[in-house]
Amino acid sequence: MKVQLLCLLLVLSGTTFAQEKKQIDTSITIDLLRAPSSPGAILAGISPSEIQKPSDVTSFMVSLQQSTNNFSQLPKSYALDVAPGLSFNSRNLTVDHYTSNSFKDNFVQSFTISAAFRNLDAGEEDSLTSPKTRLGLGFKFSILRGKLNNASYSLLKSLGAQQVKVLHGLIGDLDTLTNHDAVLQEAAARMAELEDSGRKNSVEYATWQKIAVDREDELKSKALESNKDELDRLTEMGRNLKIEKVGAKIDVAGGLVVDFLERTFNNSYVTKGGLWVTGGWETNSGWSFLGIGRYLFNPDKILADENGLIRAANVSTFDIGGRLIFSSPASRFSLSSEAIYRSILNNKEVDPSWRLTLNADYDIGNNRKLTFAFGRDFDGTVSKSGNIIAALNFLVGFGGNKKAGTVK
Amino acid sequence: MAKAKVLKSTVTIRDSYELNNSSGDVLLDIKIGSEGQSSLTEVVLTDPKTGETRIIVTDITGSFNEPVACGTNENLPKKVLKISTLVQDISPDTDDTFEDIRITGGKEEFHQRMEKTVSSQGESVFYTATIRFFKVQS
Numbered sequence: 001m002k003v004q005l006l007c008l009l010l011v012l013s014g015t016t017f018a019q020e021k022k023q024i025d026t027s028i029t030i031d032l033l034r035a036p037s038s039p040g041a042i043l044a045g046i047s048p049s050e051i052q053k054p055s056d057v058t059s060f061m062v063s064l065q066q067s068t069n070n071f072s073q074l075p076k077s078y079a080l081d082v083a084p085g086l087s088f089n090s091r092n093l094t095v096d097h098y099t100s101n102s103f104k105d106n107f108v109q110s111f112t113i114s115a116a117f118r119n120l121d122a123g124e125e126d127s128l129t130s131p132k133t134r135l136g137l138g139f140k141f142s143i144l145r146g147k148l149n150n151a152s153y154s155l156l157k158s159l160g161a162q163q164v165k166v167l168h169g170l171i172g173d174l175d176t177l178t179n180h181d182a183v184l185q186e187a188a189a190r191m192a193e194l195e196d197s198g199r200k201n202s203v204e205y206a207t208w209q210k211i212a213v214d215r216e217d218e219l220k221s222k223a224l225e226s227n228k229d230e231l232d233r234l235t236e237m238g239r240n241l242k243i244e245k246v247g248a249k250i251d252v253a254g255g256l257v258v259d260f261l262e263r264t265f266n267n268s269y270v271t272k273g274g275l276w277v278t279g280g281w282e283t284n285s286g287w288s289f290l291g292i293g294r295y296l297f298n299p300d301k302i303l304a305d306e307n308g309l310i311r312a313a314n315v316s317t318f319d320i321g322g323r324l325i326f327s328s329p330a331s332r333f334s335l336s337s338e339a340i341y342r343s344i345l346n347n348k349e350v351d352p353s354w355r356l357t358l359n360a361d362y363d364i365g366n367n368r369k370l371t372f373a374f375g376r377d378f379d380g381t382v383s384k385s386g387n388i389i390a391a392l393n394f395l396v397g398f399g400g401n402k403k404a405g406t407v408k
Numbered sequence: 409m410a411k412a413k414v415l416k417s418t419v420t421i422r423d424s425y426e427l428n429n430s431s432g433d434v435l436l437d438i439k440i441g442s443e444g445q446s447s448l449t450e451v452v453l454t455d456p457k458t459g460e461t462r463i464i465v466t467d468i469t470g471s472f473n474e475p476v477a478c479g480t481n482e483n484l485p486k487k488v489l490k491i492s493t494l495v496q497d498i499s500p501d502t503d504d505t506f507e508d509i510r511i512t513g514g515k516e517e518f519h520q521r522m523e524k525t526v527s528s529q530g531e532s533v534f535y536t537a538t539i540r541f542f543k544v545q546s
Contacts, residue, residue: 159498163448163532164467167494170534171450174492188422191540192486195424198544212422220420220534231532238446238498238530 028355028378030321030340032303033292035140035276039255040114041079043272044136045125051116052080079116079136085109099148099156099243106142114138114255119263133263134271138255146245149284155241162234169230173223181219187212249280256297273297286328293320304342305350316345332363342378353378412508412521419524421537425489426515426544427481434484434513434541435475436464438491441506444499446470453478454488464489481514484541491537497526507535514541 036042041051052067054060060082067075085108100106116136122129148156178184187208194205224231256273275295282288296317302310303319321340326333336359343352355378361371373385415421427434440447451464464478478489495505503526511518524533 159446159496160448160469163446163494163496166532167448167450167467167492167534170494171492174536188540191422191424192542195426195540195542196545200424200426209422213418213420216420216422216536216538220536224534234496234532235528235530238496238532239528241498241530243498 028303028340030290030292030323030338033276033294033319033321033340035251035253035274035278035292035294036255038079038081038112038114038116039138039140039253039274039276040136040257041081041116041138042114042136043138043255043257043274044079044116044118044134046077046079046116046118046136050077050079051114052078054080054082074119077116077118079114081112081114083110083112085111099152101145101147101245101247103143106145110140110142110145110251112140114140130262133260134257135260136255136257138253140251140253143250143252144248146247146249146280146282149244149246149282152243152245155237156243159234159237159241162230162237166227166230166234169227170223173226174220177219177222178216181215183215184212184219187215246282246284249278249282251278252276253278271298274299286326286331288325290323291321294318302344302350304344304353309349310344310347312347315347318343318345333360335360412510412519414521414523417524418522419533419535421509421520421522421539423518423520423537424540424542425511425518427484427541428515429481429543431480431482432513433477433480434511436478436489436491437472437475437510437512438493439471439508439510440493440495441508442499442502442504444501445495445505446498447493447495447507449491449493451476451478451489451491453484454490455486456488457486475510475512478511479541485543487541489537489539489541491535491539493535494532495535496532497529500529503527503529503531505533507537509537511539 037048038051042048052060052063054063060080063080065071067078069075114137118134119131120134121131190208191205191212194200194202194208199205252275254273254275257271258268259271261267261269274297277293278291280288280290294317296319298313298315299317302315302317304317319340319342322338324335324337326335328334337357339354339356341352341354344350354376356374356376358374359372361369363369375383377383425434436451438449438451440449447470449468450466451468452461453464454461465472465476478484479487489511491509493507495507497503497505504523505526506521506523508521509518518539520537522535522537524535526533
């Protein structure tokens with residue numbers, strides 16, 4: 001780590017900094033490039049709070065019924081996100097599927113379809129002269145979601161072992177209680193008689209069934225009470241469980257908006273679109289990298305055009321950003337850096353521009369830190385701050401007996 | 409596929425399943441939820457007459473990947489299926505848990521779903537289902 005820090009200092013100290021110190025505009029971060037949660041609906045101009053997210057077929061039908069006034073009229077607007085893999089295939093629900101990093105599990109659990117439509121009247125928003133229907137369609141899915149980090153893996157393994165202990169304890173105790181319980185034995189015997197004689201649908205059967213269920217619930221409470229210590233331990237482990245994943249993560253999202261002029265099917269055109277690719281990498285040692293690439297067609301706001309110079313239609317933009325972070329409780333060194341490149345693909349009025357920020361610090365003990373901050377803004381202005389230059393004499397101590405040399 | 413009979417705030421089923429006159433397998437399928445929860449299941453088949461117990465599955469985590477055979481319509485009458493499941497709430501997104509049980513291959517489909525919402529993160533629900541196989545005696 002000392003060598004890494006020394007190299008970093010040498011490289012940075014050799015850079016010629018502009019004399020002018022200008023504060024970097026930190027209002028633009030790579031978080032601005034992130035894919036929207038519901039690409040189709042957001043591109044179509046529907047607010048996130050209006051988007052329906054049915055978890056199964058029943059809740060979808062209820063949502064549709066409410067939006068259409070009991071199926072009697074088309075709503076003014078409607079948007080929904082559906083995750084088919086979770087809504088219609090509930091085998092993938094439990095945590096063992098979440099901890100998997102296979103492409104199949106990742107795709108099935110993350111694939112989401114986002115759809116929306118809005119009926120715009122003449123004069124509303126950009127629908128100036130004639131009414132139109134706006135349709136937004138989008139998707140998102142994960143290709144890689146990382147694997148469990150060492151700590152999470154150990155915690156889940158311990159949790160599983162404790163579950164085995166608790167379940168088998170409960171089964172054993174409940175078996176002992178039920179096998180010797182006269183009420184339950186009688187209820188079971190009477191139910192069996194009624195079943196075998198074809199009277200399962202009788203009131204008498206329902207009565208004995210209720211007696212059996214109530215009695216088993218009572219015995220179950222006793223079994224739970226006798227396993228209380230192990231159950232409490234399991235609860236505590238579950239409460240403190242934090243599942244974190246490391247390794248490569250890749251998400252893809254996209255969407256487009258089609259306007260139907262005069263609300264007719266054969267008079268339509270694509271008015272907006274977007275494609276987002278988000279990738280990341282996290283390690284057990286504390287390094288994490290996030291990168292986002294974004295292509296937009298006719299965005300509401302062009303990132304590269306802060307002053308609103310561009311008036312042309314059919315503008316395509318491409319933005320890309322990256323963030324590198326190193327932070328570890330085991331290390332005195334921490335670093336964060338972020339870079340953004342923004343461009344307009346089919347317009348020469350605005351040049352591409354980029355920005356870089358870097359913050360590093362090294363804990364030298366006794367609540368003292370060597371800090372360094374470097375920034376280059378979109379307009380090319382470079383700034384720096386921190387105590388690292390003034391404190392370069394500390395380098396002698398980092399390198400042992402060998403002197404680090406003079407840094408100009 | 410029949411819609412499940414939903415038993416809200418219920419953790420115990422005592423019921424029966426009518427077999428048919430074929431020699432076909434009777435299949436059991438279990439789905440666990442809600443999203444992100446952790447679970448463990450054991451299923452055994454007992455013969456009350458002999459006291460013999462056969463383990464169908466043990467220590468299965470999550471939902472079944474596919475239905476499992478409990479036996480055939482010929483050899484299951486009067487035997488009892490015991491399903492024991494521990495579902496633990498470890499999902500930060502929901503406190504809901506459920507166990508959805510489906511039995512097919514006999515006279516009709518059996519489909520019931522027990523549900524319970526826990527009061528705090530980390531809690532577990534102990535679901536049990538005891539289902540007796542039978543044929544109506546003429």
